[in-house]
Amino acid sequence: MDAEALKKLYYRLVAPDIPNEWDVEEQLAAYGDCDEATCQIIFAQIPAIWPVSHSLCYNYLGMARNALSCIDTSQLDNWVRGVLDHYESGGLRAAQTYMAEIEANFLCTLRGEEGVTFAETTKLLLPYAQGLISPDIQLTPGPRIVTDTETITLPPLIREFQNKEDNFLLYKLIISYQWAFSTNQTLTTAPDDYRGHKLWLSKAMEQATAPDLLGAIYLGLESLRATHFLVRELPGLMRRCHKICRLLQVVQTQKSDPVTIFFHQLNKLILEPTLIPQDPEINALLTTAQQSKSAQDSFHQATMLHDLFAPKAGDHSDTRLPLYCGQLHLTAVNRVRQQKTQQLENRFVDELASFILTLPPGEQKQLAEHTEQKERISDTQCEESDTAVIIDQPLTLARLEDNTTTLFINLDNKQIPLPESLQERASAIRDHLGHIPDRYLSSAAGRAGSGLGRVPTPDTHDNTIIQAPFLYDEWDFRRKGFRKNWCAVIEKDLSPTRSNFMATTRARYRGQISKLHRQFEMLSNQERFVRHQTDGTDIDFDSLVESLADSRAGLAPSDRLFIRLQRNERDIAVLFLVDLSNSTEGWVGTAIKEALVLICEAMETVGDRYGIYGFSGMRRSRCEIFRVKELNEKYNEKTQGRIAALGPREYTRMGPAIRHMTHLFKGIDARLRLLITITDGKPEDYDDYKGEYAIEDTRHALIEAKSSGIHPFCITIDQQAHEYMGHMYGKGNYIFVNQVTKLPARMADMYRILTS
Amino acid sequence: MNKIASKIRLDEHRIICEPFYLPLGNEIAIASAAYSSSLPLLLKGPTGCGKTRFMEYLAWKLDRPLVTVSCHDDLSTSDLVGRYLIRSGEAVWTDGPLTMAVRSGAICYLDEIVEARKDTTVVIHPLADNRRELPIEKRGELLTAPPEFMLAVSYNPGYQSILKDLKPSTRQRFVALSFDYPDLDREAEIVVREGGIGPDLATSLVKLGRMTRGLKESGLSEGASTRLLIQTGKLISLGIPVHEACRASITEALTDDPELLGAIDEMVSSLF
Numbered sequence A: 001m002d003a004e005a006l007k008k009l010y011y012r013l014v015a016p017d018i019p020n021e022w023d024v025e026e027q028l029a030a031y032g033d034c035d036e037a038t039c040q041i042i043f044a045q046i047p048a049i050w051p052v053s054h055s056l057c058y059n060y061l062g063m064a065r066n067a068l069s070c071i072d073t074s075q076l077d078n079w080v081r082g083v084l085d086h087y088e089s090g091g092l093r094a095a096q097t098y099m100a101e102i103e104a105n106f107l108c109t110l111r112g113e114e115g116v117t118f119a120e121t122t123k124l125l126l127p128y129a130q131g132l133i134s135p136d137i138q139l140t141p142g143p144r145i146v147t148d149t150e151t152i153t154l155p156p157l158i159r160e161f162q163n164k165e166d167n168f169l170l171y172k173l174i175i176s177y178q179w180a181f182s183t184n185q186t187l188t189t190a191p192d193d194y195r196g197h198k199l200w201l202s203k204a205m206e207q208a209t210a211p212d213l214l215g216a217i218y219l220g221l222e223s224l225r226a227t228h229f230l231v232r233e234l235p236g237l238m239r240r241c242h243k244i245c246r247l248l249q250v251v252q253t254q255k256s257d258p259v260t261i262f263f264h265q266l267n268k269l270i271l272e273p274t275l276i277p278q279d280p281e282i283n284a285l286l287t288t289a290q291q292s293k294s295a296q297d298s299f300h301q302a303t304m305l306h307d308l309f310a311p312k313a314g315d316h317s318d319t320r321l322p323l324y325c326g327q328l329h330l331t332a333v334n335r336v337r338q339q340k341t342q343q344l345e346n347r348f349v350d351e352l353a354s355f356i357l358t359l360p361p362g363e364q365k366q367l368a369e370h371t372e373q374k375e376r377i378s379d380t381q382c383e384e385s386d387t388a389v390i391i392d393q394p395l396t397l398a399r400l401e402d403n404t405t406t407l408f409i410n411l412d413n414k415q416i417p418l419p420e421s422l423q424e425r426a427s428a429i430r431d432h433l434g435h436i437p438d439r440y441l442s443s444a445a446g447r448a449g450s451g452l453g454r455v456p457t458p459d460t461h462d463n464t465i466i467q468a469p470f471l472y473d474e475w476d477f478r479r480k481g482f483r484k485n486w487c488a489v490i491e492k493d494l495s496p497t498r499s500n501f502m503a504t505t506r507a508r509y510r511g512q513i514s515k516l517h518r519q520f521e522m523l524s525n526q527e528r529f530v531r532h533q534t535d536g537t538d539i540d541f542d543s544l545v546e547s548l549a550d551s552r553a554g555l556a557p558s559d560r561l562f563i564r565l566q567r568n569e570r571d572i573a574v575l576f577l578v579d580l581s582n583s584t585e586g587w588v589g590t591a592i593k594e595a596l597v598l599i600c601e602a603m604e605t606v607g608d609r610y611g612i613y614g615f616s617g618m619r620r621s622r623c624e625i626f627r628v629k630e631l632n633e634k635y636n637e638k639t640q641g642r643i644a645a646l647g648p649r650e651y652t653r654m655g656p657a658i659r660h661m662t663h664l665f666k667g668i669d670a671r672l673r674l675l676i677t678i679t680d681g682k683p684e685d686y687d688d689y690k691g692e693y694a695i696e697d698t699r700h701a702l703i704e705a706k707s708s709g710i711h712p713f714c715i716t717i718d719q720q721a722h723e724y725m726g727h728m729y730g731k732g733n734y735i736f737v738n739q740v741t742k743l744p745a746r747m748a749d750m751y752r753i754l755t756s
Numbered sequence B: 001m002n003k004i005a006s007k008i009r010l011d012e013h014r015i016i017c018e019p020f021y022l023p024l025g026n027e028i029a030i031a032s033a034a035y036s037s038s039l040p041l042l043l044k045g046p047t048g049c050g051k052t053r054f055m056e057y058l059a060w061k062l063d064r065p066l067v068t069v070s071c072h073d074d075l076s077t078s079d080l081v082g083r084y085l086i087r088s089g090e091a092v093w094t095d096g097p098l099t100m101a102v103r104s105g106a107i108c109y110l111d112e113i114v115e116a117r118k119d120t121t122v123v124i125h126p127l128a129d130n131r132r133e134l135p136i137e138k139r140g141e142l143l144t145a146p147p148e149f150m151l152a153v154s155y156n157p158g159y160q161s162i163l164k165d166l167k168p169s170t171r172q173r174f175v176a177l178s179f180d181y182p183d184l185d186r187e188a189e190i191v192v193r194e195g196g197i198g199p200d201l202a203t204s205l206v207k208l209g210r211m212t213r214g215l216k217e218s219g220l221s222e223g224a225s226t227r228l229l230i231q232t233g234k235l236i237s238l239g240i241p242v243h244e245a246c247r248a249s250i251t252e253a254l255t256d257d258p259e260l261l262g263a264i265d266e267m268v269s270s271l272f
């Protein structure tokens, strides 16, 4: 097809967008010699890909011809769907990998060889790993099977075996070995060096003449120990894995240097620990190794074997272990350990400092004076010597003798127990380091001291009340940790507009509204009877008897003799969080607003307390929350005017908005606290708050909400449901609606289920 | 006559046989010390971890009757304190469980106190602080608790906190015992005793329980409690195959979420 025709076709397919001509020409250059039929087939996919991502579309064009050389044109549809799925779940990179490995990712499934991908199994594997190893462990796909103790890297695809079950089993086996390593402290042990000093594993390894060899032997011995451990602990798994383990036999090269032979035997033993090695010498070596009881022990053994083998090791000695044992990555382990120490210190110091600030001012002052004095003295002292002089340490941590684990701070002979959260932090530090360094205490006291007497100064430039932004952490799934105080949330007022929006909406949905009224009335009727009322629908027999008896006994009888249907005391508080991002521009935005009107009507009928907040913003420094209706505010012209004033604004940074709602809920006492988000689904901000990052942060914010007793729920207004909604909210915790008319039915059902 | 009636009723609350209770720390010593110092007890801990059982044991050990009230949101003050009833045309005062316990120096255990409404729980405030008094308004009576009386309340901190509802003066008088699931060996021992199964199987069940308790991040609000493990043990001892028993009384009891169901199934198939 000639270039002009191609270009024309292209522009037609991506309309109304008008992409840059150079880009287009560059992409189309490869199609100059392509026949028209093929071009048509390939280009037919553009309208599906272009709106999702332009770069993905260009990538696709680069790959598609190549793809058609190995798949049938009729399969292109399917393949593109796969590409888009991968883009949705893993971003551009994932889609690129998928496209590049057409053989592995697409064709072999067609042929019936069923590999299993990380993406499809992670939903099952992650909870499995979290249950076994630790609730914080994370999984990620990557080229090597390694761990830094926080994240386990797993192969993106396993297709060692013909069928899916076996491949999945191998994933499970890998994780189970990692569990064994973690329980056995394979990576976290601190072996003694020759002087009897404790060293972290990486340091200890470095001292060997052949660190890599030592590492390999150590991992081999630990894998052997792990195998014994797993046979004991997870007999079901090991029974099932027996078959696949044998298939995983490492094929050793023909070379026969002693190291290779040793590893060959070691491998066999890991795969089948009951085997007895034929070579008597190796058998002897491995029998002692088999008796290793701890990581320290294994390290010791490994050092001896290293000393024995290092001189004999050839350049090409094969030290591979079975695939599922993974590899060592001690620098990563170190990094995590250091981060963790730092994090523990920071949190503890922060929290202790703010705790000190809550003490009565008298005690605080004493503490501050002590600290200042101490600082002054130690400042001068430090110039002369390196050793700190401890003078009358005012703040010490003590544990009461009688076995309770409660920690106290000793302050001028008074013992003040630390609050629970600090106790927990302290014991986490003790678990990690073995003790709580004194430095932590003095820096907390110092920080609290400098916080004393700080008077908030009003902003002088401006007469309006400057409201301090609320700061929230943000979850970074890549580092499995929070970015501290990352987002600034500001609450803003929304001025009501006068328009006929209310009137038209009400008129248009008259039928739905009256249906909602009926349904929600029934909901509030479902309520239980309350006893001891001054009036009501029926006589409370118990109260009547009691009051008769009271009057017989000469007491004033109670007049609370009735049973009444409880309506107003449902004790439910609901906050609606409305997405005002510009992706809601168009019918979605209108639908959201209209839905809000219906929702308010329903809420007014049922009588539960509810608040409405909109959110949008741009970048982490400006997340905006718009007050539409506060929880205790009436639903009146003003609030209605604010609903009418809602409109698409900027971006959707969902996490901080949810965290702010969680924060607002803190001051609300209710039996049931519901947070209902109304959105078009995708969390996204101007910066890199996108894709998986945004979804994971949102999911995490929702988990935080749940753990503070809030029940999150989501109403998505969109053409179709998206898979990630389930991931963020949990199955059954969201509904999706593509027409406002369908909302009442779904909403009434949902609300009934949620609140009863 | 009143005295006798309440004596008969109280005798039902006496625990005659030693209940099986495996101590987890020095909770027995602490609770006994609280008892002899006339301090009320606060038990926190997740569901099914042995709080109720501990109270039964304590009552037996101290040789006091144990009056347990399971709190719910319809519980009224009269339900706790007592009310007049008419017997053969005569108004007769009947002590509620709390009054009964105070009068006769029993242990009154308010289980799941958070479930009760606040206007109900106010009656325990003067009992819990150093006054140790129970006002019976209808009778114009003010009972002072004898030294043998003990008040104990329990709640599950994962869900709500009672502490914020208490005045600091009251709060600080409670001796708080924090319960959690026992360590592996001890929990297995409990499952052996109560579930009627062998130690190996019990240990594996406990391991399963502990794995499910690690699923918080994945969205499971509570893992399998000791009680659930015991139940599973009972099913198994009655001949139900292990996998089915786990499925029925652990996996399905904990969640509806298909991914979590799958993950717990994988744990079961790894363990057994």
Ligand SMILES: Nc1ncnc2c1ncn2[C@@H]1O[C@H](COP(=O)(O)OP(=O)(O)OP(=O)(O)O)[C@@H](O)[C@H]1O
Binding pocket: B020, B021, B022, B023, B024, B045, B046, B047, B048, B049, B050, B051, B052, B053, B054, B111, B156, B182, B190, B194, B226, B227, B230
């Ligand atoms: N330390 C223990 N010694 C003996 N049995 C125990 C122990 N801990 C738990 N159990 C067993 O677990 C079962 C459940 O414990 P219990 O009923 O005391 O839980 P609970 O903490 O009161 O739970 P809930 O908060 O749901 O009322 C008991 O019936 C008992 O069989």
Ligand SMILES: [Mg+2]
Binding pocket: B051, B052, B111
């Ligand atoms: Mg109980």
